Amino acid sequence: MTTSTSVTVSPTFLDRVRGYSPPRRYLPVAATVALLIGMFGAGSLRYQGFADPQVVLNLFVDNAFLLVLGVGMTFVILTGGIDLSVGSVVALSTMIAASTLQAGWPAIATIIAVLVSGTLLGTLMGLVIHYFEVQPFIASLAVMFLARGLCYLISVESIPIREAGFTAFAQGSVPLPGGYHVTPSVVVAVVVFAIGAWVLHMTRFGRTVYAVGGSESSAHLMGLRVALVKVGVYTISGLCSALAGLLFAAYTLSGYSLHAVGMELDAIAAVVIGGTLLTGGRGLLLGTMFGVLLLGTIQTFISFDGTLSSWWTKISIGTLLLIFVVIQRLLTRRQN
Amino acid sequence: MTQVTTSIPPPAVGTPVVEMRGISISFPGVKALADVDFRLLPGEVHALMGENGAGKSTLIKALTGVYTIDEGTVTVAGTDHRFTSPADSQAAGISTVYQEVNLCTNLTVAENMLLGREPHRFGRIDVKAMNRRARSVLDRLGLSIDPGSSLGEHSIAIQQLVAIGRALDIDARVLILDEPTSSLDADEVAKLFAVMSDLRDQGVAILFVSHFLDQVFEISDRMTVLRNGKLVGEYLTRDTTQLTLVEAMIGRELETLDRLEHQAPTAAPDEARVPLLQVLGLSRKGSLQAVDLEIYDGEVIGVAGLLGSGRTELARLLFGADTADAGTIDVRGSRRRFRTPRSAIGAKIAFSSENRRAEGVVEDLTIADNMLLTLQAARGWLRPVPQRTRDRLVEEYIKALDIRPPDPAALMRNLSGGNQQKVLLARWLITQPELLILDEPTRGIDIGAKTQIQQLVAKLADEGMSVVFISTELEEVLRLSDRVVVMRDRAKIADRFNDESVTVAGILATIAAGGAELKEEDSDA
Ligand SMILES: Nc1ncnc2c1ncn2[C@@H]1O[C@H](COP(=O)(O)OP(=O)(O)OP(=O)(O)O)[C@@H](O)[C@H]1O
Ligand SMILES: [Mg+2]
Numbered sequence: 093m094t095t096s097t098s099v100t101v102s103p104t105f106l107d108r109v110r111g112y113s114p115p116r117r118y119l120p121v122a123a124t125v126a127l128l129i130g131m132f133g134a135g136s137l138r139y140q141g142f143a144d145p146q147v148v149l150n151l152f153v154d155n156a157f158l159l160v161l162g163v164g165m166t167f168v169i170l171t172g173g174i175d176l177s178v179g180s181v182v183a184l185s186t187m188i189a190a191s192t193l194q195a196g197w198p199a200i201a202t203i204i205a206v207l208v209s210g211t212l213l214g215t216l217m218g219l220v221i222h223y224f225e226v227q228p229f230i231a232s233l234a235v236m237f238l239a240r241g242l243c244y245l246i247s248v249e250s251i252p253i254r255e256a257g258f259t260a261f262a263q264g265s266v267p268l269p270g271g272y273h274v275t276p277s278v279v280v281a282v283v284v285f286a287i288g289a290w291v292l293h294m295t296r297f298g299r300t301v302y303a304v305g306g307s308e309s310s311a312h313l314m315g316l317r318v319a320l321v322k323v324g325v326y327t328i329s330g331l332c333s334a335l336a337g338l339l340f341a342a343y344t345l346s347g348y349s350l351h352a353v354g355m356e357l358d359a360i361a362a363v364v365i366g367g368t369l370l371t372g373g374r375g376l377l378l379g380t381m382f383g384v385l386l387l388g389t390i391q392t393f394i395s396f397d398g399t400l401s402s403w404w405t406k407i408s409i410g411t412l413l414l415i416f417v418v419i420q421r422l423l424t425r426r427q428n
Numbered sequence: 429m430t431q432v433t434t435s436i437p438p439p440a441v442g443t444p445v446v447e448m449r450g451i452s453i454s455f456p457g458v459k460a461l462a463d464v465d466f467r468l469l470p471g472e473v474h475a476l477m478g479e480n481g482a483g484k485s486t487l488i489k490a491l492t493g494v495y496t497i498d499e500g501t502v503t504v505a506g507t508d509h510r511f512t513s514p515a516d517s518q519a520a521g522i523s524t525v526y527q528e529v530n531l532c533t534n535l536t537v538a539e540n541m542l543l544g545r546e547p548h549r550f551g552r553i554d555v556k557a558m559n560r561r562a563r564s565v566l567d568r569l570g571l572s573i574d575p576g577s578s579l580g581e582h583s584i585a586i587q588q589l590v591a592i593g594r595a596l597d598i599d600a601r602v603l604i605l606d607e608p609t610s611s612l613d614a615d616e617v618a619k620l621f622a623v624m625s626d627l628r629d630q631g632v633a634i635l636f637v638s639h640f641l642d643q644v645f646e647i648s649d650r651m652t653v654l655r656n657g658k659l660v661g662e663y664l665t666r667d668t669t670q671l672t673l674v675e676a677m678i679g680r681e682l683e684t685l686d687r688l689e690h691q692a693p694t695a696a697p698d699e700a701r702v703p704l705l706q707v708l709g710l711s712r713k714g715s716l717q718a719v720d721l722e723i724y725d726g727e728v729i730g731v732a733g734l735l736g737s738g739r740t741e742l743a744r745l746l747f748g749a750d751t752a753d754a755g756t757i758d759v760r761g762s763r764r765r766f767r768t769p770r771s772a773i774g775a776k777i778a779f780s781s782e783n784r785r786a787e788g789v790v791e792d793l794t795i796a797d798n799m800l801l802t803l804q805a806a807r808g809w810l811r812p813v814p815q816r817t818r819d820r821l822v823e824e825y826i827k828a829l830d831i832r833p834p835d836p837a838a839l840m841r842n843l844s845g846g847n848q849q850k851v852l853l854a855r856w857l858i859t860q861p862e863l864l865i866l867d868e869p870t871r872g873i874d875i876g877a878k879t880q881i882q883q884l885v886a887k888l889a890d891e892g893m894s895v896v897f898i899s900t901e902l903e904e905v906l907r908l909s910d911r912v913v914v915m916r917d918r919a920k921i922a923d924r925f926n927d928e929s930v931t932v933a934g935i936l937a938t939i940a941a942g943g944a945e946l947k948e949e950d951s952d953a
Contacts, residue, residue, distance in 0.1 A: 117578075294552035299535070299543055306532030313494065313530040314594070315518040316544050373534040 120367025121379040123419060127412075128382055131389050139396040149274050151388035156281035157182070157336040157343065158387070161359040162366075162380040163288040164332030167325040169363050170292075171304045172372025173228035175326060177217065178333040179355035180239035181210050183348070185337020187243045189258075190251035190347025199257035207334045213239065214330015218323035232326075236356070243349035250348040253341060262342040277339045284335065288328075289377045301325060305372025361409055362387055365416050386412070443506070445470045445601055445633045446522075451490055451500035455842060458833060460486040463500075464659045466652055468602060473624060473634045475644045475665070478654035478677055479874040480846025481832040484637050485527050487654065488606055492517040492524050505601065518544075523600035527607045527637070527845045527872070528784075529587045531594070533580030538562035540579050541594045565593045570619045584783050585611045585735040592620065596627075603627060604635040607845065609643060610871045611782065613734045613900050621647050639846070639874050640901075641670050655679050678876050702761045704894050705777075705863055707746070710755030715741040717919040718755060723863060723896065728889045730909030730926065731898040732935050738918035739898045740782055743865045746896070747779035748772040773806050778861035780852055782868040782898075788852045791841035795831065796822045798840050799854045806859055825854035828884060830877060845872045853881065857888070864888070865896040870904065882908055902932045914938050 136143030152159070161178050168175045185206045192202045213235055221231045253259070264276045292298035300321045303311040312318050341347055366383030368375025390408045394400045444467040453461040461483045468474050476484045489495045491502060493511025502509050504520050511517040514524065531540045538559045539546075547557040555576075562575035569589050579587060592608055603624075609617050624634055624647060638644055644651065645665060653660040653676045660676050707721040716738050723729055733739050744750045746757070748766030757764050759775050766772045769779065781787040790798055799822055804813055813821075822836045829850040831843075840848060849872055856864060866885070870878045885908060889895055899905050905912060912930055914922040916939050924930065 290552070296543070296546060296553065299539055299546075299553065302535055303532045303539075303543060306534035307530070310530040310532050313514050313524075313526050314532075314540075314544060315513075315515040317515060373532070 117374060117376070120416070120419065121376055121382065123416075124366055124379060124382040124386060128386050128389060131386070131393065135389070135393055135396065142392075142396055145270070146272050147392060149268070149272055149278075151385050151392065152278045152281065153275050154391075155384050155388045156275070156277040157339040158355070158358055158362060159281045159381060159384045160284050160332050160336040160339060161355065162362045162384050163284055163377065164325075164329035165356075165359045165363050166366075166368055166375065166377050166380045167288070167292065167301060168228070168329045169360070169368050169370060170301050170372055170375055171322060171325050172308070173221065173322070173325065174232060174360070174370075175214075175217070175329045176229065176232040176356050177213070177235035177239055178329060178336070178359055179352045179357075180236045180243070181213060181330065181333035182337040182340055182352040182355055183243050183350070184239040185210055185334045186341040186344070186347035186351050187246045187251070187349060188347070189338060189341045190253050191246050193253055193255040193258065194251055199255055202255075203338060206338055207331060210334020210337065211327055211331045214327045214333070215323060217330070218326030221326065222319055222322040240349065246349075247347075248349060250346050253345045253347065258342055259345065262345055277342060280335070280339060284332065285377070285381060292377050297321065297324065302373055305369075305374070307373075358387060358409075361413055365412055367416070370417075442469060444468055444503075445505055446491065446635075447503040448487070448491060449501050449503075451487065451502075452498045453486055453490055453495055454498055457835075457838075458842075459657055461490065461657045464654065464657070466491075466659070467662075468633045468635055469650070470601065470633050471628055471631045472649040473628055473636055473647050475648035475651040476635060476637050476654065477644065477651050477673065478660075480850075480872075480877060481656075481844040482654040482677070483657040484654060485606055485844060486657075488524065488526070488604055488635070488637070492522055492604065494526075515544075518598065521599075521601040522604065523595040523598040523602065524604040525591045525595045525606060525608050529584065529591050531579055531587060531591055533578070533587075535579060536576050537566075537573060537579050537582070537590055538575035540590055541565060541575075541597055545598070561597070562593070565597050566590075568596065568623055569593055570616070583736060583740070585613070585616065588612065589616065589620075596623065600632065602633045602635070606637045607639070607872055608636075609638055609640065611735075611868065611900070615734065617643060639872065639878075641673065641875065644673075645670065653677055674875065677874070703758075704760060705746075706758040706761075708756045708758075710742075710745055710752050710757065712741065712745055712750055712753050715750065715918060716745060717917075719920045721913065721920070721923070723894050725862075725894055726889050726892045727911060728885065728895045728897055728909045730905035730912045731896060731915060732902055732905050732912055732939075733915030734939060735900070736918075737915040737939075738920075739915050740867055741918065742915065742920075743779060743867050743896065743898060746772070746863075747777060747865055749779065749781075770805075773802065773859070773861075776859075776862040777865065778802070778856040778859050778863070779865040780856045780867060780869055782871065784849060784852055788855075789840055789848050791839070793840055794837050795826070795840060795843070795851055796836035798851050799825060799858060802855055803858050821858050825858060828880075829854055830880060846874055846877065849873055850877065850881075857884070861893065863894045863896065865898070867898045868900065869897070870899065870901070878904070902935055906930060906932060906935075916942060 132143065141147070161182070165175060165178065188206050188209060189202050192205055193199070217231050217235050220226050221228050261276050265273045266276060266279055267273050292301065300311065300316050303314070303316055304318055304321050308318060340352060344351065362383035363380050364370060365386055366375065366379030366381070368379060387409060391405055394402060394404050446468040448464065448466040451461050451464045464487060466487060476487065478484050486495065490497050493513050493516045496512070504522065509520060511520070517524070535543065541562045542558050547554045547561065549557065559575040566573065566575065569592065571586065571589055573582060573586060579590060588608065588611055592605065595603055608620065612620065628634060636648060648665045651663045651665055651668065651673065653663070653673070655677060701724060703722040703724050705723040707719060709718040709720065710716070711718040719742060731739050731742065741750070745752050748769050748771055751767055757766065764775055790801065796818065800813060800818055807813065826834045826836065831847050831850050840851065843851065853869055870881055873881065882904065885895055885897065897905060897908055906926060909926050912924060912926050912935065913920055914935055921942060922938050
């Protein structure tokens with residue numbers, strides 16, 4: 093009848109290694125990693141200094157905020173939703189940070205204000221999406237305009253940040269063994285990533301995120317806390333956007349209404365390239381990290397080349413996205 | 429575990445663990461329940477009976493907090509409750525398997541069974557302990573699948589068992605099973621019943637819905653009958669006969685339930701006749717071993733076999749839903765390759781899938797749209813079906829299959845399970861195929877409608893349509909088919925004319941013996 097795969101005697105470690113075939117859910121991530129390695133190989137053959145570990149570390153340095161955004165976005169997309177507001181919330185966060193610092197707030201108060209406002213926006217969006225059954229696309233589009241508008245309300249000009257703590261953070265360097273270094277924002281991003289991965293893969297909340305993405309009505313009938321999870325993921329995304337905004341403010345040492353225009357699309361692209369299905373229910377946070385790194389690598393490639401124009405970034409991201417969506421389609425089709 | 433005890437003493441009429449009084453629920457345009465009383469005693473199996481659309485699932489969902497009650501009260505273990513979500517009722521000790529499989533195919537089997545109360549260790553889910561716990565529940569149901577495998581890899585029957593496993597794992601005082609046996613075979617039903625009697629002996633109150641009267645009489649102690657959303661009455665099973673039960677359900681005498689006239693078997697095909705479909709060595713690795721099959725015009729081929737015997741796989745290969753690795757299909761003597769369902773539809777083959785939730789029902793469309801979907805697809809989008817034809821066809825089939833509500837504009841999602849099944853059947857009948865493959869077409873359909881469907885299939889065969897009829901219910905297969913194909917272990921083990929000598933017991937013996945004793949009578953030679 094059914095094929096029995098249960099093993100009664102527990103196999104030795106060696107047996108397990110030998111009999112291991114990666115589950116299908118790791119395939120998209122494996123594809124991303126393969127592409128990343130291939131790209132690095134090509135880069136190091138063509139350009140001198142491309143294969144330097146510091147180049148890899150710089151990917152993290154330059155994309156720390158994107159990684160943080162990607163973590164929140166992965167939660168949202170795994171439930172089958174989407175959050176278009178993240179770019180605007182990043183901009184709003186830089187504005188709140190810059191203006192409050194300019195007004196003489198202590199750094200800690202500024203940080204709290206930014207995180208709280210971002211989180212609240214996210215929660216608000218989640219409540220509207222869940223309880224009023226508004227399409228996530230529409231609700232987050234509305235918040236996107238709202239947040240961008242609020243930026244202009246604060247100021248139409250760019251506001252510089254001169255506060256000591258922020259500048260120290262921005263110019264700080266975390267030494268690594270071997271003479272390499274990263275910035276403090278990388279540390280923040282990696283911590284956020286680790287917490288995100290833990291929540292997503294190890295806790296009930298995380299598994300419920302997958303369940304909701306698999307079938308919301310089933311999750312409801314299974315007695316899972318769908319409302320908590322749906323509002324929760326947008327809250328997390330809001331918090332991540334605010335945090336990414338703080339990192340971005342430190343990175344640019346300014347607040348500006350035109351910061352991070354279109355960054356929501358970069359975040360979505362990173363998540364999708366990382367192998368997470370836009371329809372929800374399938375994907376790994378690890379994939380998102382590789383997605384971010386891949387986007388960063390494309391940029392590095394272009395800056396190393398020097399003759400390529402920057403629109404090649406967009407063209408290659410677009411091509412990659414298409415390829416990945418097709419790969420996902422094929423993978424899921426075979427699964428059914 | 430192996431034997432189902434039937435001599436359970438009737439439960440003492442003590443205090444009910446669940447008591448529902450004067451329950452009314454209306455949906456726009458339908459009064460689904462009107463002033464229904466229901467009670468459930470500890471230590472009993474209580475069958476909830478009624479035709480398709482009678483309100484059984486609605487009553488269950490009213491109890492578990494999926495629907496809000498317009499009027500009436502619910503008391504659980506003596507306290508008044510007004511559940512607002514399934515989670516609430518679960519917390520009050522009510523464990524439910526809803527009709528249709530309501531699980532997440534992207535999660536593992538163990539996650540599906542235990543999510544919401546999974547074991548924790550150091551603040552994280554203890555996957556090992558979770559798999560172990562799932563394993564032990566699956567063992568009780570006699571399932572040997574890997575708890576760590578993804579649910580989507582498994583057949584509908586196994587998914588149904590997993591759903592039951594989820595409900596069993598909860599230490600519940602009330603267990604609700606809404607048509608849990610609709611896609612299980614006899615063996616699995618026996619195992620489920622053994623588990624149910626165990627639980628009953630421990631004092632759990634079990635609410636059970638099924639359209640199989642034999643099962644109901646085997647396992648239940650008490651029955652409540654609903655008709656058109658109203659309570660007909662409560663009966664003790666041992667004081668009731670199938671006849672009185674059916675009359676209570678349909679509310680009239682039993683004339684429509686006459687046994688189906690056994691079709692005069694089509695004349696034995698002579699050598700000169702070209703079969704409608706000739707299949708040689710059709711196989712697909714891991715799902716079907718080489719099968720030969722000939723189907724002539726107007727023939728009804730019944731496919732019997734246990735779950736996982738390859739019935740569905742055969743149907744999917746014939747229809748091009750899966751691609752074959754080897755083998756040939758000739759349609760009226762000319763070679764065809766079906767790589768997609770579309771090409772099979774082009775050859776006038778239709779396939780009604782067993783997995784209606786995932787492959788059939790478009791919940792957000794109306795009855796009419798769902799019915800006309802394949803007809804329209806077969807014609808191509810540039811040639812819309814004329815409105816007048818649409819209306820006529822839809823009306824005709826709503827009447828022929830007695831679909832309720834008989835409103836072409838009703839949304840599919842609001843139909844009861846059995847009525848959704850009827851709409852799907854109509855969808856394929858409308859295309860007037862030459863070969864109709866029906867995989868479990870009467871699943872979840874009440875006995876009145878079942879007979880109607882069987883009669884319809886017989887009539888269509890008389891008019892020249894060939895039918896491949898797959899069903900877990902052997903009686904049904906034998907009643908309807910001209911030839912019976914028996915499958916086991918993903919291979920065809922017998923193929924013979926359905927004459928008087930073929931019996932349910934004989935087929936079961938054939939399956940058990942792996943086809944050995946029927947080999948020489950094999951009529952396919
Ligand atoms: N959400 C809904 N909206 C509108 N009508 C509904 C809804 N749910 C059920 N109904 C209607 O209520 C009636 C009772 O349906 P219910 O699902 O309870 O039937 P059932 O007895 O379980 O039938 P079956 O044996 O086919 O499963 C049907 O007429 C159905 O169309
Ligand atoms: Mg029902």
